Amino acid sequence: MNDAVSSSAPTHVVCGHCDSVVRLPAERLRESPRCPKCHHALFDGKPLNLTEGDFERHISRNDLPVVVDFWAPWCGPCVAMAPHFEAAARELEPNFRFAKLNTQDEPAPANRFNIRSIPTLIVFRGGKEIARQSGAMNSAQLARWLSSAGG
Numbered sequence: 001m002n003d004a005v006s007s008s009a010p011t012h013v014v015c016g017h018c019d020s021v022v023r024l025p026a027e028r029l030r031e032s033p034r035c036p037k038c039h040h041a042l043f044d045g046k047p048l049n050l051t052e053g054d055f056e057r058h059i060s061r062n063d064l065p066v067v068v069d070f071w072a073p074w075c076g077p078c079v080a081m082a083p084h085f086e087a088a089a090r091e092l093e094p095n096f097r098f099a100k101l102n103t104q105d106e107p108a109p110a111n112r113f114n115i116r117s118i119p120t121l122i123v124f125r126g127g128k129e130i131a132r133q134s135g136a137m138n139s140a141q142l143a144r145w146l147s148s149a150g151g
Contacts, residue, residue, distance in 0.1 A: 060127030077136035
């Protein structure tokens with residue numbers, strides 16, 4: 001898979017802990033960078049849990065493609081896919097940023113993007129939707145889809 005980020009330009013990454021936008025050289029993405037404000041790791045191999053309050057910041061201010069899993073705790077396929085989504089985060093960060101949005105607790109972003117079935121995955125780049133897939137996927141299917149999505 002090609003790196004989603006050019007190695008020459010600075011990259012903006014939104015911290016999953018304090019929501020600060022961190023600017024760092026792209027070549028440092030693989031060096032376990034930490035947020036200069038809260039000192040947490042910028043990548044910890046787990047999807048971020050987004051809320052209505054921080055959703056827009058994460059999808060629009062990250063230079064990395066952001067893969068959002070729109071899900072709900074009562075959805076069997078969502079729960080079954082969760083370990084595969086977490087495995088993809090461990091494997092594919094920092095080429096992608098992974099996040100989950102609980103549509104039961106945070107319905108506004110799901111309504112905004114016309115989510116009609118869950119799980120639905122959307123890849124955002126620069127705040128714009130670039131790919132969408134509904135239905136549960138395993139780790140291999142998820143990696144293939146992300147590769148073809150052009151993140």
